[in-house]
Amino acid sequence: MSVSPPLRRSPMALGLTLLAWLAAVLFLLLPLASLGTEALRKGLGGVLRALADDDALAAIRLSALVVAVCVPVNTVCGLFAAYALTKYDFPFRGLLLVLIELPLSVSPVVAGLVWVLLFGAHGWFGPWLAAHNIAVVFALPGILLATLFVTFPFVARTVMPVMESQGRAPEEAATMLGAGFGSVFLRVTLPEIRWALLSGVLLCAARALGEFGAVSVVSGHIPGQTETVPLHIETLYNGYDTVGAFSLAAVLALCSGAMVASRTLMDWLRGRRSVAR
């Protein structure tokens, strides 16, 4: 893409530009500024005090655990799915693609609801789980399953277009030269997709960290035990601890903002601004 000179400097273009800036400031910049202001209402000390709270620390630990479990699982499975879908032919490929994308367009609340229907007290496996004294819903396993569901497609769908555009010839050539699955995958496929993979992992992690709706449905909302950071923000906010809620919110926004920004930066450095999300 070459950077061509501005098309028009007409009064209409100027007017539209001002309108675009106004919209961006009103709809996009002001919320960000408001987030910072609310968090710093009692100064940096207020933020630090809110973060040092026991329940807040427990929420941060739980969120870190959720990211640490869900991101690797969905990365490995997503990689294999992308590989299977692009390197081989099989019937019902389109159906499988739709099933992989579905978690992205479905409501987060529905993503939580399905696990309650499976593992809740009146769910399919509820009685069996109760008899064996295993807690899934309103406990850690439920939170993990809900997050796995909503972060399910990110790696697969960021990697798939790159694998597809690469074709099958490199893998076929490697196979003819005697390489097994391990060497084909690690030495031929993986190096080609490493940037897309990193991009997908960042998206997956940002979503796992910030997921609210799905986790809210399957979490018991017990402060210090089953509250991730977004859920704890809700508890603080509804308890009128505005500074606490916005402090935690600002830290969460910084983390996921850093992930999204490093993805954008990566695209810029590589000279193309992809829109795969």
Add this chain to the structure above:
Amino acid sequence: MSHSVPQAPGLRRLPFGVPAVIPGRTLSFGLTLFWVTALVVLPLTALATKPFGRGFKVMLHALGDARALHALALSFGCALGAASLCTLLGLLLAWVLERVRPPGWRLLDALVDIPFALPTAVAGITLTSLYAPTGWIGAPLDRLGIKVAFTPLGITLALVFVGLPFVVRTVLPVLRELPRELEEAAETLGARPGQIARRVLLPALAPALATGFGLAFARGVGEYGSVIFIAGNRPMVSEIAPLLIVIRLQEFNYAGASAIGLVMLLAAALCLLAITALRRRLPASLGVRLGGAA
């Protein structure tokens, strides 16, 4: 300009029975099937069968409930309004970013990604503080007699915030691939700006605009975190469908919750199919790179 997606080199169909050349098919295919079955097919089957567990009548009864109907109408209505506004604003932002490139356009470009970067609960409390009667935007509007927070208008504005990047990020790359000579040629031939927009830009951008609209709409219908704080959640006034699912679950009314959930799942699936079909009509060079909802 061709709008067909060419086959990538090396991609050709072999019958399933023919042994694949590349090793690892059983392993990767098996793991994929397990992963999709355990995480998507099994849970969604539970959702699809649950509402009918106590008969078709119970399911219809749960949906015929005035409160459920209102919640669904509100969610779909607000998402429709928000997606329309997103399409207008998104087109404006994309056109300015690509064609005018005003000073500071990189900042403007970065601002567009803010909603992607803010977790939904964070966006929710932030927008509420902004549009509340004491907030930066809410206070001046309140003096004019316009109430935003805790009304359907607030819900719509929250959905505009979440949906806007989808439209910009879908339209921008398509606009970039569109030769600006088209607009210049129209100008030299004497077309007025309105004619250029209507006859040159909009037809070429229509599939991208429709895709962006679909993505913003699909996201808006199911949105929960960024809406519940600003909605006020009054039954029959500002109670969205996802929240009613949560309330029905808290009442242990599983049939009621899953009936609404099933409607939302079907809507999401329809949106996804429409978006997939639309995406095929985008320029080929973008067809492979273009992503979907986040």
